Amino acid sequence: GQQLNQSPQSMFIQEGEDVSMNCTSSSIFNTWLWYKQDPGEGPVLLIALYKAGELTSNGRLTAQFGITRKDSFLNISASIPSDVGIYFCAGQLGRGSTLGRLYFGRGTQLTVWP
Amino acid sequence: GAVVSQHPSWVICKSGTSVKIECRSLDFQATTMFWYRQFPKQSLMLMATSNEGSKATYEQGVEKDKFLINHASLTLSTLTVTSAHPEDSSFYICSATTPRSTDTQYFGPGTRLTVL
Numbered sequence: 001g002q003q004l005n006q007s008p009q010s011m012f013i014q015e016g017e018d019v020s021m022n023c024t025s026s027s028i029f030n031t032w033l034w035y036k037q038d039p040g041e042g043p044v045l046l047i048a049l050y051k052a053g054e055l056t057s058n059g060r061l062t063a064q065f066g067i068t069r070k071d072s073f074l075n076i077s078a079s080i081p082s083d084v085g086i087y088f089c090a091g092q093l094g095r096g097s098t099l100g101r102l103y104f105g106r107g108t109q110l111t112v113w114p
Numbered sequence: 115g116a117v118v119s120q121h122p123s124w125v126i127c128k129s130g131t132s133v134k135i136e137c138r139s140l141d142f143q144a145t146t147m148f149w150y151r152q153f154p155k156q157s158l159m160l161m162a163t164s165n166e167g168s169k170a171t172y173e174q175g176v177e178k179d180k181f182l183i184n185h186a187s188l189t190l191s192t193l194t195v196t197s198a199h200p201e202d203s204s205f206y207i208c209s210a211t212t213p214r215s216t217d218t219q220y221f222g223p224g225t226r227l228t229v230l
Contacts, residue, residue, distance in 0.1 A: 031217065035221075040205075040223075040224065040226065041223050041224060042118075042120075042207045042209075042221035042222050042223045042224045043158070043207075043221045044221070045218070045219075045220075045221075048218065088157065088158070092217060095217050096217075098163070098171075100211075100217045101148070101160055101163060102148075102158075102160070102219060104157040104158045104159075105157065106156070106157045107157055109155075
């Protein structure tokens with residue numbers, strides 16, 4: 001299957017700091033997505049990216065679809081305690097139920113100290 | 115909109131028994147539903163893709179006779195873990211796509227299965 005390399009694996013930061021995480025793959029993806037998962041819950045979509053080079057924001061979150069279509073990053077500015085959770089990148093090769101399946105990164109565990 | 119629910123949220127069963135997990139799209143008709151499993155501190159691994167009225171497509175390495183998927187309606191898919199063993203203990207999560215946005219998956223809250 002497709003391999004998504006997500007880094008860092010974990011981050012421990014102080015409230016107010018900015019955070020950056022990224023994902024790379026050996027394959028070209030049609031879509032990149034970023035999800036957040038709280039303990040014992042399903043993932044929640046944060047940002048979806050559909051075009052190479054696209055830069056999209058959602059509040060304090062900003063994500064970019066890499067020009068090569070093989071990478072993406074997520075930035076969180078001015079972190080707050082409720083940002084704690086696991087952040088997953090995911091990619092789609094194309095559209096439809098087959099090509100549209102999601103390939104997930106291994107996740108970045110974010111801990112925010114008050 | 116696009117709310118997906120799962121039932122039960124957690125279940126404990128004895129080894130050898132079967133367990134059924136339901137996935138419902140509450141405010142939309144789901145074009146496709148997906149089933150994932152997630153081990154502690156691991157990523158989500160796709161188990162199968164299910165379209166209403168047709169047989170599920172299983173990922174390589176997933177036993178279709180052990181993980182029975184039924185997608186009888188546009189709002190309900192079920193996953194039955196048959197003859198469960200302790201190694202089947204995991205977090206099972208479903209997702210669904212809407213007719214308007216067939217490539218955006220909305221996830222359910224997950225079901226924690228513990229097999230004793």
